[in-house]
Amino acid sequence: MEGGVDYLIDERKKAQFDVEAMKVAWAGSRQAFELSDRIAKLVANDPIFEKFSRPMLGRKELFKNSLRKVAHAWKLIIDLRLSEEEAKLLRHYIDEPAYTDLQWEMFIPAIEGQGTEEQKRKWLPLARKMQVIGSYAQTELGHGSNVQGLETTATFDPQTDEFVIHSPTLTSSKWWPGGTAKVSTHAIVYARLILDGQFHGVHGFIVQLRNLENHTPLPGITVGDIGMKFGNGAYNTMDNGVIRFNHVHIPRNQMLMRVSQVTREGKFVQSDVPRQLLYGTMVYVRQKIVADASKALSRAVCIATRYSAVRRQFGSRNGGPEIQVIDYKTQQSRLFPLLASAYAFRFVGEWLKWLYTDVKQRLEANDFSTLPEAHACTAGLKSLTTSATADGIEECRKLCGGHGYLVSSGIPELFATYVPACTFEGDNVVMMLQVARFLVKTVSELGYKQPVGTTAYMRRVTALMQSNCAVRTAEEWLNPGVVVEAFEARSTRMAVACGQRLAKFENPEEGFAELSADLVEASLAHCQVIVVSKFVEKLQQEIPGKGVKRLLEVLFYVYALFLLHKHQGDFLATGYLTPKQASLANDQLRILYSKVRPNAIALVDSFNHTDHLLSSILGRYDGNVYPKLYEAAFNDPFNDSDIADGIHQYVQPMLRQELHSAKL
Ligand SMILES: CCCCCCCCCCCCC/C=C/C(=O)SCCNC(=O)CCNC(=O)[C@H](O)C(C)(C)COP(=O)(O)OP(=O)(O)OC[C@H]1O[C@@H](n2cnc3c(N)ncnc32)[C@H](O)[C@@H]1OP(=O)(O)O
Numbered sequence: 001m002e003g004g005v006d007y008l009i010d011e012r013k014k015a016q017f018d019v020e021a022m023k024v025a026w027a028g029s030r031q032a033f034e035l036s037d038r039i040a041k042l043v044a045n046d047p048i049f050e051k052f053s054r055p056m057l058g059r060k061e062l063f064k065n066s067l068r069k070v071a072h073a074w075k076l077i078i079d080l081r082l083s084e085e086e087a088k089l090l091r092h093y094i095d096e097p098a099y100t101d102l103q104w105e106m107f108i109p110a111i112e113g114q115g116t117e118e119q120k121r122k123w124l125p126l127a128r129k130m131q132v133i134g135s136y137a138q139t140e141l142g143h144g145s146n147v148q149g150l151e152t153t154a155t156f157d158p159q160t161d162e163f164v165i166h167s168p169t170l171t172s173s174k175w176w177p178g179g180t181a182k183v184s185t186h187a188i189v190y191a192r193l194i195l196d197g198q199f200h201g202v203h204g205f206i207v208q209l210r211n212l213e214n215h216t217p218l219p220g221i222t223v224g225d226i227g228m229k230f231g232n233g234a235y236n237t238m239d240n241g242v243i244r245f246n247h248v249h250i251p252r253n254q255m256l257m258r259v260s261q262v263t264r265e266g267k268f269v270q271s272d273v274p275r276q277l278l279y280g281t282m283v284y285v286r287q288k289i290v291a292d293a294s295k296a297l298s299r300a301v302c303i304a305t306r307y308s309a310v311r312r313q314f315g316s317r318n319g320g321p322e323i324q325v326i327d328y329k330t331q332q333s334r335l336f337p338l339l340a341s342a343y344a345f346r347f348v349g350e351w352l353k354w355l356y357t358d359v360k361q362r363l364e365a366n367d368f369s370t371l372p373e374a375h376a377c378t379a380g381l382k383s384l385t386t387s388a389t390a391d392g393i394e395e396c397r398k399l400c401g402g403h404g405y406l407v408s409s410g411i412p413e414l415f416a417t418y419v420p421a422c423t424f425e426g427d428n429v430v431m432m433l434q435v436a437r438f439l440v441k442t443v444s445e446l447g448y449k450q451p452v453g454t455t456a457y458m459r460r461v462t463a464l465m466q467s468n469c470a471v472r473t474a475e476e477w478l479n480p481g482v483v484v485e486a487f488e489a490r491s492t493r494m495a496v497a498c499g500q501r502l503a504k505f506e507n508p509e510e511g512f513a514e515l516s517a518d519l520v521e522a523s524l525a526h527c528q529v530i531v532v533s534k535f536v537e538k539l540q541q542e543i544p545g546k547g548v549k550r551l552l553e554v555l556f557y558v559y560a561l562f563l564l565h566k567h568q569g570d571f572l573a574t575g576y577l578t579p580k581q582a583s584l585a586n587d588q589l590r591i592l593y594s595k596v597r598p599n600a601i602a603l604v605d606s607f608n609h610t611d612h613l614l615s616s617i618l619g620r621y622d623g624n625v626y627p628k629l630y631e632a633a634f635n636d637p638f639n640d641s642d643i644a645d646g647i648h649q650y651v652q653p654m655l656r657q658e659l660h661s662a663k664l
């Protein structure tokens with residue numbers, strides 16, 4: 001048998017649930033499914049959006065091709081009158097980082113969240129029609145995580161009623177802003193506000209970078225690209241930039257003034273809006289990143305699962321076929337938790353989107369009460385989901401053996417494009433330390449203040465600290481209440497233990513720094529409570545379709561019991577579980593894997609990924625792997641000729657022992 005076509009047909013027949021209904025459950029609703037299915041096919045059928053050759057292109061070609069795709073997409077948006085939601089899906093399915101990500105996900109949201117009504121009236125229509133193209137210039141060569149440490153200055157000049165934007169040091173050069181090196185005409189520049197020699201915190205300013213007629217940088221602005229990034233193709237379609245400002249003047253009304261204002265006289269006015277709203281764009285994007293994690297992880301899992309069903313190694317009996325590698329328990333124990341994680345992240349992403357929408361509405365009505373919770377959730381879940389997704393993509397590469405390392409597997413580029421999500425929009429450790437601050441505060445207030453939102457479970461602190469798990473058989477682990485309580489008890493105990501140890505330090509900041517590694521672990525435990533609980537909440541909803549809910553329940557237990565197994569040190573050390581109970585959870589996990597096995601292909605089909613999106617020979621829907629791998633090898637431009645450039649010059653002289661006279 002040459003390819004794997006027959007294997008996947010047989011696999012699809014094994015499904016014990018309604019795949020079409022699962023597609024709807026994954027998408028969130030029938031309408032969402034139909035919408036994304038339509039846009040996915042629109043992109044897949046358009047040759048301009050071809051991306052298989054991307055890793056082979058040089059940087060300049062890659063970038064120009066990316067500009068062409070964006071222009072074509074914009075034309076489609078106008079010609080087909082696509083809605084904003086459809087346009088976002090279009091960008092997702094084109095699957096190429098580009099300056100438009102910054103325009104729509106950072107520049108516009110920054111103005112929406114931090115601009116005054118007047119500023120929104122002026123800038124938003126221009127940006128939404130792409131008459132100005134904006135980026136988000138916060139990070140500098142010397143500081144990224146420490147926003148208060150930024151060095152760029154915005155000094156008010158009362159004579160001219162302008163701010164003077166200046167980069168006083170090399171390390172104050174803006175460094176990283178996407179879309180900036182070659183494209184954006186404007187940027188939101190974060191800078192230290194200086195009024196009459198006094199520092200008034202870091203604020204955002206709309207700064208024009210380029211002449212709108214001929215695209216040249218404006219006087220006083222030095223701008224360029226920061227250089228090639230990790231991997232071929234991948235994030236190199238984006239022009240991440242460096243900018244240096246030499247006393248650039250901008251009108252006073254280009255400081256984003258919802259949070260604080262500077263008057264004509266140069267007086268600083270702090271409104272009732274908390275200063276943290278200046279960080280609001282990051283909260284928005286972190287929420288988007290969480291929603292995006294399931295998309296990236298599900299792609300890698302889809303590739304690895306299909307290929308694992310096609311690939312056979314060892315165990316042939318009487319000349320029959322060898323074993324499909326997906327039938328090895330080791331393969332299942334690495335792959336199925338990732339499959340379950342994709343579903344878990346999908347549902348927590350959906351919930352976080354709801355939370356963010358709620359917070360946004362409150363903020364618009366000047367209700368800031370839920371902002372700390374939203375910040376802790378977005379920061380923590382951004383960290384948890386991106387770390388797990390990046391690790392998961394790499395695990396999927398290994399699950400595909402040698403072929404996973406080929407660019408044509410689709411995994412290397414996916415990994416290279418995805419992995420910076422662990423760093424941008426807040427380094428994952430720095431983000432977990434923000435959750436830790438929130439947890440420490442929650443725990444220290446437990447005696448007199450009822451925790452709310454995602455920490456509400458800590459109201460039962462006494463019970464969670466004192467009672468122990470009652471599980472006696474592997475079967476008893478199949479109870480959502482039992483599972484969630486185990487996670488809540490472990491998280492509460494870790495947070496309280498950190499609190500008690502912190503209390504021994506005279507200086508709380510010193511204590512926080514000393515215990516920061518433990519605090520990060522406690523924060524992860526808390527974030528896992530959120531993911532596990534939101535999965536359970538999803539299961540409590542009506543989920544139509546034969547067998548769909550049952551399969552999702554199986555995936556829930558796989559996700560939760562896998563985490564319990566992985567972190568059993570915590571569960572045992574906090575004393576909530578006995579070694580016997582942890583071992584029973586592991587026994588149950590093996591049983592669950594055998595329940596996933598016949599449904600594995602149907603579960604990844606339910607993601608509804610097109611072959612275009614996957615861009616993977618190993619993950620092809622038809623499973624026709626080997627002939628296509630062979631064909632792709634000989635389609636590689638490197639195989640255009642049997643004699644590669646340089647052979648006659650450098651190899652032949654060696655073979656002929658003539659290297660001494662060769663021209664090297
Ligand atoms: C492949 C994935 C695709 C994704 C899909 C779509 C998305 C499109 C993506 C677009 C492309 C993205 C490209 C990337 C862009 C960027 O990276 S932009 C730059 C991002 N930079 C950062 O994230 C910097 C990280 N640093 C910070 O956020 C902060 O500086 C800090 C670490 C939080 C510390 O700030 P500091 O001012 O020092 O504050 P503290 O003193 O620690 O805290 C003060 C109080 O403020 C609270 N707080 C902090 N942040 C927020 C917030 N965002 N919202 C609300 N509240 C906040 C903090 O908890 C403190 O509270 P109290 O303890 O109560 O005082």
Ligand SMILES: Cc1cc2nc3c(=O)[nH]c(=O)nc-3n(C[C@H](O)[C@H](O)[C@H](O)COP(=O)(O)OP(=O)(O)OC[C@H]3O[C@@H](n4cnc5c(N)ncnc54)[C@H](O)[C@@H]3O)c2cc1C
Pocket residue numbers: 102136137138139142143144145146175176177178235240420423424425426427428429430433
């Ligand atoms: C692909 C990509 C695109 C980007 N796009 C943009 C953009 O459009 N606009 C923009 O403004 N920025 C952008 N950035 C920058 C990005 O936001 C920062 O790189 C990020 O916030 C991390 O900051 P840093 O580089 O200063 O890391 P650092 O903070 O220097 O991190 C280095 C190490 O120090 C550790 N560390 C730092 N602080 C602490 C602490 N307090 N406690 C413990 N450990 C700590 C970190 O965990 C990490 O291990 C982009 C970055 C990338 C990679």
